[in-house]
Amino acid sequence: MTCYSGFGSLADFGQRPVWIGDFDASGRADVLFYFVGDQNWWLGRPPAPTGPLAWSLAGNTVGFGQIWDGRPFWIGNFSRADRAQVLFYYPGDDNWWLGSHDGNQLQWSFAGNTAGFGHIWDGRPFYVGNFGRPDRAEMLFYYPGDGNWWLGSHDGNQLRWSFSGNTGRPCSQSIRVHFKSLIPISNAVRTFMDTQFLAMEDLFSQSGIATYRGTTEDLSADPALQALVALDVGACTLGNPTQEQNTLFQNRNNAGANDLVVYVVQTLVGGAGNFVGCATHPAGQPGAAVVQANARWLLAHEIGHVLDLRHVAAAPATNSDFLMWPNTGWTNVPPDVSSPEATTMLNSGLSVNC
Amino acid sequence: MTLSLQELHDRLSAIEPTEEIYAGIDEEEIPALEQLLQFEEAWLASRAAYALARVGGARAAEALGKAAEDRRPEVRIAVADSAQHLPREVSDSLVAGLLADGNAGVRKFALRAASDESGSEVRRNIEQMANEDPLPVIRDEARQRLEQLGGTSNP
Numbered sequence: 001m002t003c004y005s006g007f008g009s010l011a012d013f014g015q016r017p018v019w020i021g022d023f024d025a026s027g028r029a030d031v032l033f034y035f036v037g038d039q040n041w042w043l044g045r046p047p048a049p050t051g052p053l054a055w056s057l058a059g060n061t062v063g064f065g066q067i068w069d070g071r072p073f074w075i076g077n078f079s080r081a082d083r084a085q086v087l088f089y090y091p092g093d094d095n096w097w098l099g100s101h102d103g104n105q106l107q108w109s110f111a112g113n114t115a116g117f118g119h120i121w122d123g124r125p126f127y128v129g130n131f132g133r134p135d136r137a138e139m140l141f142y143y144p145g146d147g148n149w150w151l152g153s154h155d156g157n158q159l160r161w162s163f164s165g166n167t168g169r170p171c172s173q174s175i176r177v178h179f180k181s182l183i184p185i186s187n188a189v190r191t192f193m194d195t196q197f198l199a200m201e202d203l204f205s206q207s208g209i210a211t212y213r214g215t216t217e218d219l220s221a222d223p224a225l226q227a228l229v230a231l232d233v234g235a236c237t238l239g240n241p242t243q244e245q246n247t248l249f250q251n252r253n254n255a256g257a258n259d260l261v262v263y264v265v266q267t268l269v270g271g272a273g274n275f276v277g278c279a280t281h282p283a284g285q286p287g288a289a290v291v292q293a294n295a296r297w298l299l300a301h302e303i304g305h306v307l308d309l310r311h312v313a314a315a316p317a318t319n320s321d322f323l324m325w326p327n328t329g330w331t332n333v334p335p336d337v338s339s340p341e342a343t344t345m346l347n348s349g350l351s352v353n354c
Numbered sequence: 355m356t357l358s359l360q361e362l363h364d365r366l367s368a369i370e371p372t373e374e375i376y377a378g379i380d381e382e383e384i385p386a387l388e389q390l391l392q393f394e395e396a397w398l399a400s401r402a403a404y405a406l407a408r409v410g411g412a413r414a415a416e417a418l419g420k421a422a423e424d425r426r427p428e429v430r431i432a433v434a435d436s437a438q439h440l441p442r443e444v445s446d447s448l449v450a451g452l453l454a455d456g457n458a459g460v461r462k463f464a465l466r467a468a469s470d471e472s473g474s475e476v477r478r479n480i481e482q483m484a485n486e487d488p489l490p491v492i493r494d495e496a497r498q499r500l501e502q503l504g505g506t507s508n509p
Contacts, residue, residue, distance in 0.1 A: 227491045230431050230459025236370050267397065267428040269435050269463060272371045273404035274428070276397050291397050291428075301369060328367045 007035075007042070007055075017068060021075045021084025023058075023101040032058065032086070036068045041099075041106055059105040064090075064097070072121060076128045076137025078111075079154040087111065087139070091121040096159055112158035117143075117150070131164075144170050147205070171210035173351035177303065178214035178255050181264040182229040182248075183292070185218045189264065192292045196299035203300050203323065203334055207342035210354055215254040225251070228265070231289055235271045236278040238305065245278075249285040258350050260306055261287035262299060276328065279305030286350050295328035297335055307348040309341055356382040359389055366390065366401040376408045384409060388417050391429070399424070400432035407436030415444045422448050427457040434464040446473045453479035458489050465492070465499050477503060 010016050010033060018033040023043060031044035031053060039062040044053035061067055073088045078098055086099035086106065096111040114120055120141065127140045131151055139152035139159065147168040152159040177200075179193050193216065201211040219225050225248065234242040241249070248263055255261050268275035268289055276295060279288040279302045288302035304323055311326040312319040319325055323335040337345075345351060357365065362383055368375050379387075387409070390402035403421050406414040418440070422433045434452045437445035445467065452464035453476065461483065468476050480503070484496035 223489065224491070227458045227462050227489055230427070230457075230462060266459060267400065267431050269431060270371075272373045272375070273436070274397055274400045274432055275371065276369045278370060293397050294395055295369070298369065326369055327364070328369060329364050 007033075017073070019073070019075050019086065023084050023086075023106075024103060025080075025083040025101075030084075034061075034068060036066065038062075039064075039066070043101065057105070058101060059099075059107075061108070064108075072126065074126070074128050074139065077135075078137050078139075078159075079156055081135040089114075089121060091119055094119065098154070110158070111154065112152075112160075114161065117161075140164065142167070145206070168210065169205040170208070171205065171354040172208035173346045173348075174210040174212060174354050175204075175303070175307070175351050176212045176214045176256070176259045177299075178252075178259055178261045179216040179264060180219050180251055180253075180261055181217070182219050182225055182231075183264060183266050184220045185216070189292060193264065195296065196290075199296045199334070200300035200303060203297065203337065204303075204345070207337050207345060209342075209345055209351060214259055217251075217253060219251060230267045230269060231263075231265045231278075233268050233270045233275055233278040233280060233289065236268075236275055236280050238280055239283075241280050241282045245280060245289070246282050248289070249282050249287055252285060252287075257284070258286070258352060260303060260350065261285070262302070263287065263289040265289050265291060267291055277302040279303075281306065293328070296333070297323055297330060298328070300335075304337075304341070304345065307345040307350060309344055357386065359386045362386045362390060362405075363393075363398070366398065366405060371401070371404075376405050379405050380409055381411055381413065384411075384413050384417065387414075391417065391421055391424070396426045396428035399426065400428045403429055403432035404436045407433075407439040410440065415440065418444075418448060422452060427455075427460055430455060430457065430460045431463050434460055434467050437464075437467040438469070442471050442473070446476055450475045450479055453483060458492060461487065461492055462495065465496055468499060468503060470503060472503065 010018060015036045016033045020029050020031060023030045023032055028046050034041050040060050041058040042055055043058040044055050047054055071088055071090050075084050077083060078085050078087055089096050094115040095113050097108050098111040099106040099108050125142050128137050131138045131140055142149050147166045149164040150161050151164040152161045181189055197213055204211050228244055228248050232242050232244045252261055268278050268291055276293050277288060277290040277298050281287050286306050288306055290298055290302055301323055309324050312322045312324045320331040321336050323337050365375055387402045387406050391399050393399045406417050418433050421429050424430055433448055437449050449464050449467045452460050455461050468480060480496050480500055484493055484500055487493045
């Protein structure tokens with residue numbers, strides 16, 4: 001074993017990152033550092049029982065290029081229970097590499113590729129721990145984009161990634177949506193409400209808006225409301241509810257002042273024919289009415305109106321990619337919500353802080 | 355140029371329709387509109403009924419007559435609500451029948467489709483609704499409608 005001294009200052013972490021771990025399986029902690037200048041790795045072992053660290057060259061990674069470039073490194077016993085190892089991810093090609101000390105040098109092995117996740121070094125949090133196995137460290141990350149957690153466990157060959165649950169996306173604002181149905185809530189109606197809500201929840205969460213499901217109420221047996229199952233919405237212009245809308249929207253059981261109530265009706269009749277949805281509501285009683293339609297983002301569209309969004313222009317034709325396209329024929333679904341539209345919804349007086 | 359079924363479908367798929375969506379739809383589109391009347395989605399079939407009423411003519415009236423007997427209340431409501439666009443002899447026939455429909459929504463919009471020009475059969479049916487409709491709210495509206503139309507059919 002060759003020993004060295006006179007490395008200069010090891011406190012210069014920008015040039016010489018340092019890690020602590022039992023890299024050589026001796027049962028004691030070692031000091032590992034990498035020198036940016038020559039791409040050499042050095043391992044400092046504590047002599048027993050006392051004395052200076054004994055330094056040995058632990059390899060060179062010039063073949064990888066300059067790896068101290070901002071890419072992440074983690075230390076853990078990823079594939080071997082008896083020793084700490086070095087794991088790094090390279091955003092350039094999404095490859096993972098594992099360095100394991102063989103008693104002489106770090107031996108690097110390919111530990112998989114996560115291009116299928118996209119470029120994951122984007123600020124999302126990563127954690128190292130013995131999450132699923134007591135004998136080895138695993139990688140865990142959370143993706144705020146979809147709220148999913150993924151666990152990477154080394155199988156002796158590569159990291160294998162498995163879905164580990166969903167805790168939702170982070171949010172800036174939230175809304176609560178209740179359903180009240182004037183048609184009997186059959187399985188089909190329930191499926192319609194669930195599907196519409198999930199589509200809206202997923203879409204709005206990408207804009208930082210959490211959508212919480214409130215109560216569901218079956219109003220179909222109320223004789224006073226039976227004639228409203230075919231609801232007259234007039235021209236359906238915002239701020240101009242009809243008398244029938246005024247009557248219906250008074251039904252806000254369980255809904256707070258800022259909560260939105262969605263009324264599921266049989267048909268919406270207005271000036272130019274039947275509507276699929278209408279977001280016109282009386283002041284102080286926010287909500288919308290929709291019919292059971294095979295238009296997945298209908299509810300999101302109408303709630304978008306309630307949160308102050310307006311239709312996108314008919315031209316260019318690619319505007320059909322947007323949620324606020326005034327037709328059920330959205331393209332490139334799920335539809336888009338532009339940044340200004342997201343800001344409008346976040347600033348709505350009906351959304352509240354998360 | 356005649357619109358294809360798909361083009362018509364797309365045109366009529368507005369979430370919140372305006373009169374513009376019916377522009378350019380005429381007799382040539384009636385066969386496609388008749389197909390749309392059979393679409394599973396009731397709201398789209400209803401939209402076809404509104405379009406047919408705006409096209410007018412004997413064939414459209416015939417299609418609307420069939421639509422007035424559609425099993426789906428949404429479609430029958432569309433026929434009732436669009437009757438205002440039809441000549442009196444056609445609308446009276448449709449409205450008179452729909453006033454006696456088993457669905458409250460259909461009866462409500464048939465009631466609203468009656469006009470000063472409506473014939474005696476329509477007025478008689480409204481009078482009957484004013485006295486016998488199972489829903490109080492419909493009975494009240496029928497009474498108001500009768501007053502607006504100038505009283506009963508047998509003054």
